[in-house]
Amino acid sequence: MDRVADYRRYIQDFLTNLSQAKMLGADKADEFETQVIFDMKNDHYQLLHLGWKEQTRTFGVSIHIDIKNGKVWIQRNSTDIDVAHELVEKGIPKSDIVLGLQSPSMRKYTEFAVI
């Protein structure tokens, strides 16, 4: 269980740092609200951008990560950041990372866990 507690901390640190880095660029950062959403009970972790610029709405999940059965599932990544690589750098082994954003039939061709 300590291992999973570490994973929770790594994921939260990773998303918090990204939210503070104003990844949309300094000029756009003022127009949007960046939210980090951490549900520790259900193990869902998200980075979200939303806002209005005149009549145009922005609402999008940039990164979504779950922990299921002790494994870290990358479910969504609309950024150009290599999320799996970043999590491996933090100390999560590839065998405990599932690329949920790859189809189940393709996952076996990756270095990561299939399920």
Next chain:
Amino acid sequence: MDRVADYRRYIQDFLTNLSQAKMLGADKADEFETQVIFDMKNDHYQLLHLGWKEQTRTFGVSIHIDIKNGKVWIQRNSTDIDVAHELVEKGIPKSDIVLGLQSPSMRKYTEFAVI
């Protein structure tokens, strides 16, 4: 503060009930995972659907609600449910609900709070 504690409970009950109602239809419900995401610390509440069907990915925020400064912000609703009406029925006054999914310039024409 009791008022906001009530709002938190209403929102969580509302999203939990929806997640259990298999709103996507019984035939589709098996193909998708429904997540309720509750971040009580940052006051973000979300209903999300995700899954794979063969090579097709589904990932979408169905409903997203925030509480900011004691007001309930409906930020996203891709369902056909009248979320504001449901929250009013639960006991949240219109003056404490902001339709974040309406542009700021349009909100003054609604019966709800502007900010």
